[in-house]
Amino acid sequence: MTERVRVTGPPRHTAAGRPASRLGDVHEQTALGDVYLRSLLREQLGLAVRVLGALAVTLGTLPLVFHLAPGLADADPLGIPLPWLLLGVLAHPLLLLLAWRYVRRAERIERAFADLVGNDRPGPGSEAP
């Protein structure tokens, strides 16, 4: 078994109003904090939109493609009809690839954000003089 850590959940009605973390500028309503948060949100949302765009262009256009060119459904590379090969087999590795690339990039954005905020103003737990 992995080590068990007792973590009690937060009381129900607290999340409203009270900050759960200590992030200096980002938590205080300063102009600098606003810039940080906006840039983090914009980067993460941009990444999400790009991944969803890739999903729409690959899987999302298939019904339209087959609607416009019904003859494609009769092709059977490898002995499997093309729609079955695309949707039954190839869709799954595609989804996994998109997810894996997303996680790598999202974590990179978070690391960059942590470096930026951390270097600019050391957190309360740091040893900075």
Next chain:
Amino acid sequence: MSAAAVPGLVAVVLVTLVTLAIGTWGLRFSRTTSDFFVASRTVRPGLNASAIGGEYLSAASFLGIAGLLLVGGADMLWYPVGWTAGYLVLLVLVAAPLRRSGAYTLPDFAEARLGSRAVRAACSLLVVGIGWLYLIPQFEGAGLTLRTAIGAPEWAGPVVVGGVVLANVTSGGMRSVTFVQAFQYWLKLTAILVPVAVLLVVWWGDGRPHGTAGADGWSFPVAGDGGIGLYTTYSLIGGLFLGTMGLPHVVVRFYTNPDGRAARRTTVVVLALLGLFYLWPPVYAALGRVYAGRLVAEDRSDVLVLELPRLMLDGLGGDLLTGLVTAGAFAAFLSTSSGLAIAVSGVLTQDVTTRLVGEQRGGVAAFRLAAVVAVVIPVAAALLVRDVGVAQSVGLAFAVAASTFCPLLVLGIWWRRLTAVGALAGLAAGGLGAGGAAIATLAGYAPGGWAGALLGQPAAWTVPLAAAVMVLVSLATADREPAHARRFLVQLHTPESMSR
């Protein structure tokens, strides 16, 4: 009871015993209310992903899809693709922020984000509604499986599955269910993979015959002709892609991750596990096209996975494989209904039964009372209401989830200016639109042409409607933007490593 029923009976008894045994073992680790709700947030990505996979692969995935593919052909492939792709959408839009919100359930999240008891109540109502909508077909499918496999009377399935689920959920809550469901993913994968491997060898030995059962245009991935077919297909895709994030039993699982980063990694493993499973139902459909023309003619294609082994293989081999697929199907009912029961019980505990039981008797007693309510009502409904198709009810639950919780979560996580009034208006528009269309369809109202398509697959108009109402009403009530919205967004989007 005939000799043909023996393998199925042995399988059902074994799965039940192992499920109860693992649940009891998990009880040793369950002490606090937090254990019951979210396994104290200590579940690692590998175990958690298996549990999510085990919970998510329901009767519709294990039995329903192969039958739909056999009869309907390639346009039904959008179901497994959509059920998997829904997790990609969930990953990029909500996974990590949802975990960081620090809430137990969807209503918790809504209340924390918007600071409104009214939004909380609306979300609780929706969670219970969607959960029960999804539970009824599970219990009905259990009745179908037990009748097919061992000739049991139809009431036996809902009662047996309901009883086992209740025993598991009330004894150990989320922590014990996590172990049970992780086990059930691997059981389901084995139960679909081993038979299909053997049956492919049989098919090869028969000289690789081609089949002709099923619809015309079996390889065409768009439902029907013209604009209506295209609309129906895209609306189905939209509902499935966006509905996953709004299913209560899916969302509650994300709170069991240690942090936001683990929530993301868990989702990637889930995508791999689901893809690995969904490769095989199309193979059953293709083999069924060759060997199970009789099932199509008799309109019994939903038992294709259960009957295909005996149709292709005589004697002991057929019996063993039948036992294995029956075990997988039974595990599918148990795990999905356990997850839904946990989610519905969690909401009922917080909003109803804690008040009834009283705080001093403790959260665990309230949770157990809630679990009884959460299970008994859909079992009774499954016994009373007959012949609501499994796939139809499940599709309905996805459409309602996509039209309510999806816009609420996405706007709540990414858009600071969402207000409680806007959220309520959007939930009402989406819930009434999708719910109303679905109830009309289930009640048998099926006009032809565009009206039928718009009612049968409502997601393509109800999701944009709900989102537009939420945005416009929020903008109109901009002076009521929650004061803490900005701080809450900071908490959702900053890595945990920075806030300690």
